[in-house]
Amino acid sequence: MTNAEKYVTAAYLVVFLAVLLYVVLIAAKLARLEREVAELADRVRAQQAKGSPREEEVEV
Amino acid sequence: MPALAALAAALVSTAVALVFFYAPVNYDPDVRAPDFSQKIFYFHVPIALTAYACFGWGALKGFLHLWKRTPGADLESYVAIHQGVIFGVLTLLTGSIWAKIAWGHWWIWSEDQLVLFLVLFMFYSAYFMLRFSLPPGPGRANMSAVYALFGVVLIPVSWLAIHLSQQLIHPVVFRLKGPDMSGSIFLTFCVSLAALLTLAAALYRIELAGKRLDERLRELRELLA
Numbered sequence: 001m002t003n004a005e006k007y008v009t010a011a012y013l014v015v016f017l018a019v020l021l022y023v024v025l026i027a028a029k030l031a032r033l034e035r036e037v038a039e040l041a042d043r044v045r046a047q048q049a050k051g052s053p054r055e056e057e058v059e060v
Numbered sequence: 061m062p063a064l065a066a067l068a069a070a071l072v073s074t075a076v077a078l079v080f081f082y083a084p085v086n087y088d089p090d091v092r093a094p095d096f097s098q099k100i101f102y103f104h105v106p107i108a109l110t111a112y113a114c115f116g117w118g119a120l121k122g123f124l125h126l127w128k129r130t131p132g133a134d135l136e137s138y139v140a141i142h143q144g145v146i147f148g149v150l151t152l153l154t155g156s157i158w159a160k161i162a163w164g165h166w167w168i169w170s171e172d173q174l175v176l177f178l179v180l181f182m183f184y185s186a187y188f189m190l191r192f193s194l195p196p197g198p199g200r201a202n203m204s205a206v207y208a209l210f211g212v213v214l215i216p217v218s219w220l221a222i223h224l225s226q227q228l229i230h231p232v233v234f235r236l237k238g239p240d241m242s243g244s245i246f247l248t249f250c251v252s253l254a255a256l257l258t259l260a261a262a263l264y265r266i267e268l269a270g271k272r273l274d275e276r277l278r279e280l281r282e283l284l285a
Contacts, residue, residue: 004096004161011100011157012076015107018150022263029270036277043284 068262071255083248097161104154106253110260114144119212122205134201139268148181176218
């Protein structure tokens with residue numbers, strides 16, 4: 001492998017690794033957002049569970 | 061968005077294949093030998109042009125925020141500038157690698173185009189310091205938009221620096237009469253440019269979707285608190 005070939009490989013690797021790092025960071029962010037959505041859904045379910053007996057009483 | 065990401069992946073793969081299997085190895089008349097390092101040009105120049113496009117898009121969104129108060133324009137401007145800074149880092153890195161082979165130095169301070177691109181890059185890097193030093197709200201959005209607009213002035217200066225400079229060490233790709241490339245080289249360059257612009261657009265859309273979702277979740281959390 002010549003010196004020029006090594007540098008060209010390095011340049012293309014830098015671009016590839018940067019895009020890969022970006023995708024990993026976005027994937028990590030998506031995982032965090034998924035966790036937060038699940039947490040909020042749990043909170044809404046808990047609030048509904050607290051409120052539902054009263055709703056049933058009103059209906060009866 | 062998945063279609064855009066798939067198109068970007070296809071174009072980037074095609075561009076890499078064209079660079080290494082289709083475009084001829086450039087002949088360097090100075091050393092009278094094939095110049096393999098020229099292959100960096102196919103990604104380095106489109107990355108630099110993509111960085112300019114991202115900064116320009118960020119400035120345009122900033123302008124729309126200030127002029128028409130377009131909803132979401134501030135966030136779009138921020139994401140575009142973030143993309144521009146990422147592509148700016150890649151421009152500096154790939155350019156430095158090429159400079160090391162061609163000139164024997166990682167960086168040459170006497171080259172106007174290099175220094176002006178660095179100034180542009182640092183100007184937009186400072187955008188984040190300004191943005192995150194202010195409390196969220198209309199004030200921060202206005203200040204960020206004004207800053208993004210000021211920076212756009214540096215783009216034509218950086219672009220034209222090579223033509224204004226007396227020391228022409230940095231290669232000139234586009235002259236006033238047109239591109240300084242032959243058919244197969246120009247085709248490969250165009251595909252690479254399309255690939256990187258599409259990649260930037262796909263990353264922009266993904267990051268923007270994430271930021272919008274983040275904002276909506278914050279609102280939802282506040283409503284539920």
